[in-house]
Amino acid sequence: MNADKIPDIIVGRLPVYLRALQRMADKGLKTTSSQELGEHVGISAAQIRKDISQFGEFGKQGTGYSIEFLTDKLRSILKVDRIWDVVVVGAGDMGHALANYQGFKDRGFHIVGIFDNNKEKVGGTIGNFTIEDTEIMVERIKAMGVKIAMLTVPAAAAQDVAEKLVQAGVRAILNYAPITLNVPNNVKVQYxxxxxxxxxxxFYL
Amino acid sequence: MNADKIPDIIVGRLPVYLRALQRMADKGLKTTSSQELGEHVGISAAQIRKDISQFGEFGKQGTGYSIEFLTDKLRSILKVDRIWDVVVVGAGDMGHALANYQGFKDRGFHIVGIFDNNKEKVGGTIGNFTIEDTEIMVERIKAMGVKIAMLTVPAAAAQDVAEKLVQAGVRAILNYAPITLNVPNNVKVQYxxxxxxxxxxxFYL
DNA sequence: CGGATTTTGTACAATTAGGTACAAGTGCTT
DNA sequence: AAGCACTTGTACCTAATTGTACAAAATCCG
Structure with missing residues (x-):
């Protein structure tokens, strides 16, 4: 599999397939077909077969796909066959919601720190986390080797913080601020x- | 302008243009070009010109686009030249964050109700809102004529709630639950x- | 005032994405 | 054991999207 050659649009669908497969596995199902999976995620069966076949021949004619096998393959392709450390920047309501969210741990992510520049918040706690000062953010991220950040600061601060994150070695930013970020090509952003x-x-109403 | 003929992918970029234009207006700028706007949103100038030209000739050769004029046009196209009532279903951390979020009012939305099925939460308050019982949700939404909902309930409950929303007349759902929703074709979902x-x-790390 | 510069809108070309159809493999049933 | 139903992976085709290039209009500047 040549990662450079896989279109973004296909990569974007893989987590949706993975999410549906994990739900099927939770229900105790063992196999599925492109047809059935397609009905769950609202995508045509042919599309799903073609997407999956970019990475190998994971199915079996007549029976379809082993849910466990395909789940493992997708996790490996998406590199969530491991746990990624993630930091949250911005301890407002959204930062709180993300810090308390239980939906990360089964999907490959683990929050390891929360930062805010408000001195009154610094030192406070959210769940098990202590809010740290943005001033020490770069060094802390570097020390921990964190590559992923979630950005929940106001729009006015987002670009500055993003630049600090890049400087600290972050390569993927999930941006909740309502502004387009300007970052180097080797840094990914999702909005x-x-x-x-x-x-x-x-528009459609 | 024939709404049926505009590709989704173009509609999806318009709010991004609008957001950038509103920021420019806030800075006191009066005009911009497809070149400049493109640099702000990370999209090619030609793409922006082509997208905008789907709806009319809003620019002027040599000078570009009037920010105020283009903003008005985009708001009208996206139908956010009015205020839409929105309900939140699910009064967990994410429901709280949305209820407290100040970023809706300048962008065309107004939260008018929050629902939860947990009897212990019902009657409680979030900011100025009183949490209402999901049992009365359908009738309340019908009475208010609400067309847009934000769904922040657990995945296990999401499909059921979505069906109730559709039954109540909701036509657009912003779904925070980690599951694909099955709704009629005339109902839009964003995930x-x-x-x-x-x-x-x-994948890219 | 006139040439240089800027910028739009679009025609045309190239690329990318999605749909159709089917050979071939697998398992089930009788 | 043979036929039937199911399902994948892919070749081929069509549609959708994006990029390139430029004529024409508007402004700027000396």
Missing amino acids: IDPSTHLQRMT | IDPSTHLQRMT
Whole structure:
């Protein structure tokens, strides 16, 4: 498998397949087909077969895919066959929600730190975490070797913080701030902005 | 402008343009070009010109686009030249964060209700909101004529709640639950799942 | 005022993504 | 053991998306 040659759009669908497979496994199912999986995720069976076949021949004619086997393959392809350390920057309501969220641990992620620049928040706790000062963020991230960050600071601060994260060695940013970030090509950004998502739907109302 | 003919992928970029234009307006800028806007949002100038030209000739050769004029046009196209009532279902941490979020009001949305099925939460308050019982949700949504919902319930409950929302007349769902929803074709869904978004990036690490 | 510069909107070309169809492998049933 | 139903992986085709290039319009500047 040549990672450079896989289109982003296919990579973007793999986590959706993986999520559905994990739900099937939780229900005790052992095998599935592109047809069945497609019905669960709202994607055509042919599309799913073609996406998966980019990485190898994981299915068996007549029976379909072993859920456990395909899950393992997808986890390996997406590199979530390990646990990634993640930091949260911004200890507002969204930072709190992410820190308390239980949905990371089964999907390959583990929060190892929360930072904020508000001196009144620094030293406070969220669950088991102590909020640390943004001033020591770069050195802490470097020391821990963290490659992934979730950014929940106000839009006005987001670009500055993103640059610090890049400087600290972060290579993937999940950006909750409502602004496009300018980062080097080797750093990936995913955007979560509820207003933007809502505006994508109002067009059709 | 024929809404049926506009590809989803273009509609998806319009809110990003709008967001950047609103920031420029806040800085006091009056005009911009496809070149400049493209640098802000990380999209090629030609792409932006082509996207915008789907809806009319809003620019002027030599000078570019009036920020105010283009903003108005995009708001109108996206139907956020009005305020949409929105409900939140699920009063967990994410429901709290959304209820307290100040970033909706300038972008066309107004939260008018929060629901939860936990009797211990019902009657409690989040900011100015009183948490209402999911049992009365359908009738309340119908009475208010709400068309948009944000879903922050656990995955196990999401499909059931989505069906109730559809029954109540909701036509757009912003789904924070980590599961694909099965809804009629005339109902739009946007997905926000931090683990899925993170997994889209780990592939490249 | 006139040439240089900027910028749009679009025609055309190239690339990318998705749909269709089917040979071939697998297992089930009788 | 033979036929049937199911399902994959892929070759081929079609549609959708993006990139390139440029004529035409508008402004700027000396």
